Amino acid sequence: MESPTASPNYGSWRCPDGRFTKNVLEPGSGVIKPKEGARCIICVEPLADPTRCVEPLADPTRCVEPLADPTRCVEPLADPTRCVEPLSDPTRCVEPLADPTRCVEPLADPTRCVEPLADPTRSAGYPTGIWVQIELGEGDAGLDRLVDQCLETMLPGEVCRVDGLLGVQFVLKLASFEDGKEAWELDVNGKMERAARDREMGGKAFRDGNLEGAEQRYARALRLLVCTPGEAEEERIALLSNLAACDLKKGRLREAEVRCTRVLDKEPKHLKALYRRGMARAGMSDWTGARADLENLLKLDPGNKEARREILKVREKQKNEQAQISRALGKMFL
Template sequence: MVQATVALHHRLSLQVSFPDLLIDLLYIPQSLPSSIFICSYFQHIGDGRLIKRRIRDGKGEFPMDCPLQDSRLCVHYKGMLLDEKKIVFYDTKVDNDGEPLEFSLGEGLVPEGFEMCVRLMLPEEVSHVTCLPDYAYDKFTRPDNVSEGAYVEWVIELLGFEMKKDWTGMDFRAIMNDVENTKSTGNRLFKEGKFALAKAKYDKVLHEFNHVNPQDDEEGKEFANTRNLLNLNVVACYLKMGDCRKSIETCNKVLDANPVHVKALYRRGMAYMETGDFEEARRDFKRMMSIDKSSEVNAKAALLKLKQTEQAALNFPSRYALICWPRSEELEGLTSNYPNRFKVYYVLNQILRCGPPPMNKAMAALKLWDMNQI
């Protein structure tokens, strides 16, 4: 549920609740004189920590004419610190020789809050955005004059945008060239540690692949190899994001199509090792060597790491406990990610969870417990 506030000239306000996450609200009281009108209206986005206020209407119909999908955007913007002095830390009309900023959505090129809001803008719209630090520059490269934890305001003008071309009417070679460009962008995002954004790039291509029909055996082989590589890139993202179960499921898709795919066996083995399924991991690493002798170096290194991981697990006390309340989605995910090493105990209104590391990365204090006393 999202709260929307409409500010009126006569200092009255209307509080309205909506089930939608994105709100475009306009309210004109019939009982007021025509000279009394709404001076602004707000969009509280997501959890309300990001507020977008439109100060000039754009052209088109909301939200159909907004750049909801990844597009190439052209904007002017001014960034200010949210303090009494309203210090301007960047203005494209001043600091960029008057040239607008051009960037592509979905590539981590602007702060998260900036991108979330500009996706909801119409061409020629001007909006004022108030943003908390975690959506602004705490997780993004900060300008020199913006300190850590700074609250910011942006005034954004969307000059226009260009939608990415779809594959309709394109031949196979043109499609594969476009795939390579998108994959390269995903690879760059992965190297920058933006794993969710990288995964979104790979997922988008995989989804579009459902509508591609290779015309001969050569195209079919290239198509299948590319799809497998994209799936394995998704696996790498899942591993970095700590979702081992989905890593294994995605590896299985590749291995169902090609049971002797060495790279898929390797990454599935690494995922099994993370979940504590040591025998499954060992089986995958040994199978690698039986299929391809050139993979022995990687397989033996993985088996050595597996041995060290097993020994480390034995050296830890048999049980750890995490207490957390209220219920947390991140903690809930640990149960499925580590089914053989992680148990759930409910104690009154607290959740008691037991298992050895790496579960200690969860969002709660880690304590050693004697489970026999419970």
């Protein structure tokens, strides 16, 4: 990744892929920046959203969601003496009022003014608000990847504000780091161990519904094994098949078909690849190809319930398509 050069007034830098802008608050020292595998001491501090009120309040009768009328804290009430004074912050009702009976009714949870809202910074696997040691590249959540990408541009001691896509904002501090081994420095066993760990963690991310994290793990593991000898072939095949599963989940049917074909070229009896290619072809209305894959799978694994269920659907759709074609051809000669 291209690295920013801090200006004398610290300045800002925009990532070439547009994922984030980094504003340097305190410059770091030295010239060496962390790389993948480095053990970094960091602190991630999500920035407060001024439109939300989720901090504990001393007065449980204060704070409501923004209302249609920004000059009033609640809608007009039957009692005209309650809560009609303009507030300094038109989006919140947190100013103490002279009359404790005014503003809003007490909330169910007296420690919070609203229920927790969806916050992209809360999806982080890296802990926030505390100093913690992480291994760069080991985060799977969306914010983790943003943190990793930013860390590769930072110097020890640097503090910066990160403005990401979709309004994500946080302060990132890098206290220090120790270099880890990069991929090219690993021997064959080291590469295979790291690839196996990435495949395992990718599987966990996939089961948790984190497709981006799973893809990142599988793709990195595959890159590690590109130049390894034949003993890593089985691992490469498994990774290609897993990437095809991610393609299917994301609706990338052609990519899934291509990856599965690469697997089947090397291992024609790979059950998962046969199933996934059959599903990809069915999704593209290639009923003949899908039927062939599922029938081959059932020859190898007659008890596969999913394949048996899907082949019934494929046969029915293929039958309907052929009937439509026959009707259309019949009309041509009337």
